[in-house]
Amino acid sequence: MSELSFEQAQAELEGIVERLERGDVGLEELTTLWERGEELYRRCAEQLAGAQGRIEELARRLDAEGGD
Amino acid sequence: MKVEATIVEGRKVYSVRAFNQGVGSWLQRLPTVWVEGEVTELRRQQRWATVYFTLKDPGSGACLPAQMPRGQFDALRLDLVDGERVHVYGRPSFYEQRGDFHLRALSIERYGLGAHLAALERLKQKLAREGLFDAARKRPLPRIPRLIGLVTGNDAAAKRDVLAAITTRFPPASVLVAETYVQGPRAAPAIATAIGDLCARGVDVLVLARGGGSFEDLLPFSDERVVRAVASCPVPVVSAVGHEQDTPLCDLAADVRASTPSVAGRLVVPDVAELRTWLDGAHARLGRGARRVVERHGQRLASTHERLRRAPVLALERREARLRTTQARLRALSPRATLERGYAIVRSGETLVREPPAAGAPLTVEVAGGTFGAVAE
Numbered sequence: 001m002s003e004l005s006f007e008q009a010q011a012e013l014e015g016i017v018e019r020l021e022r023g024d025v026g027l028e029e030l031t032t033l034w035e036r037g038e039e040l041y042r043r044c045a046e047q048l049a050g051a052q053g054r055i056e057e058l059a060r061r062l063d064a065e066g067g068d
Numbered sequence: 069m070k071v072e073a074t075i076v077e078g079r080k081v082y083s084v085r086a087f088n089q090g091v092g093s094w095l096q097r098l099p100t101v102w103v104e105g106e107v108t109e110l111r112r113q114q115r116w117a118t119v120y121f122t123l124k125d126p127g128s129g130a131c132l133p134a135q136m137p138r139g140q141f142d143a144l145r146l147d148l149v150d151g152e153r154v155h156v157y158g159r160p161s162f163y164e165q166r167g168d169f170h171l172r173a174l175s176i177e178r179y180g181l182g183a184h185l186a187a188l189e190r191l192k193q194k195l196a197r198e199g200l201f202d203a204a205r206k207r208p209l210p211r212i213p214r215l216i217g218l219v220t221g222n223d224a225a226a227k228r229d230v231l232a233a234i235t236t237r238f239p240p241a242s243v244l245v246a247e248t249y250v251q252g253p254r255a256a257p258a259i260a261t262a263i264g265d266l267c268a269r270g271v272d273v274l275v276l277a278r279g280g281g282s283f284e285d286l287l288p289f290s291d292e293r294v295v296r297a298v299a300s301c302p303v304p305v306v307s308a309v310g311h312e313q314d315t316p317l318c319d320l321a322a323d324v325r326a327s328t329p330s331v332a333g334r335l336v337v338p339d340v341a342e343l344r345t346w347l348d349g350a351h352a353r354l355g356r357g358a359r360r361v362v363e364r365h366g367q368r369l370a371s372t373h374e375r376l377r378r379a380p381v382l383a384l385e386r387r388e389a390r391l392r393t394t395q396a397r398l399r400a401l402s403p404r405a406t407l408e409r410g411y412a413i414v415r416s417g418e419t420l421v422r423e424p425p426a427a428g429a430p431l432t433v434e435v436a437g438g439t440f441g442a443v444a445e
Binding site: 006010013017025027030034037038044045048052 | 355358359362365366368369372373375376379380382383384386387
């Protein structure tokens, strides 16, 4: 799972949600899939927050360097 | 004519006058011919009976003094000026009093412009057929040139104009200047060589600049060697030769034609202020773009997560609904529903009664509300 890129994780998460919403999932599988989905969400959210943080940091640094 | 000589100390000696007469009479036997040349040093004055000028060969520089009676000259109404090419019909003549040799003109015809124009047109057609002027050949100028090549005359106003326009718009520009002949017979090969030299020294755009001049002055810029050098130049060429109305052939072969040297200068470099504005704008857009991407991903993720949260409940509700449907269908199949509609089940003992029973037989009747006993009649 650690090899998954943001896009891959996002695609898998959306696949899981679609399957769950269609309802063609066994009861046992339901819990497994849902847990997997939550894990994927957490990873995506972390990566997004990381990217956002880097962008803001870079912008601040550039502003501090030259004021332009 | 008989030229008299005297014998002095055993030598045959001619007087100057006799000698000149001899040369003069000999020259007179030469035929009348057409001579082609450029008119220079034209001297015509109202009080002179004769018009004097010099015929010059533009290629070799060879000169021939010529003269014509003023009345005849004026009658031709040529309004000749220095530098024009003419055909002079005349014969050699010798001014015996001064020992001067000249061409005595009987007639003068302006030659050149028409002939030059026709030759130029033929060259233009030929080069056009080869595709040298095709629009598809035109290359865009580099956005920010690293090294600009400038081919121009020495101390020409054109050079100053180009350099001023370049440095005003884009102070950090680097320009390599090749000063060369820009008119006369040596100009064409010199310009072609200068173009090659600048390219070899790594320029990435080339400006060819010359101020205005006469038709003949600009001829080198229509020379096949120059036109071919421009067309085969490995980097884009901006041509600014002559004035707006002049179209030397090098203009047609160049990638961009500028109406004046200043315009050429402005064309080859970006405006540093505009560049700065563009860069600032691009920088701002970069920041906004990056933030927007993160934002969009965030929204999409949030909505997916929302759906994920609802999904198990939804899945369970679906199953429950399916169960209820199944139960309803099961119910519909049981006799109970039939009894509800007013039907009864009649039993004799444990057996379902399907035929009329014998009279007096004891029966059990089941209806929706319950069971009661009955006797057959």
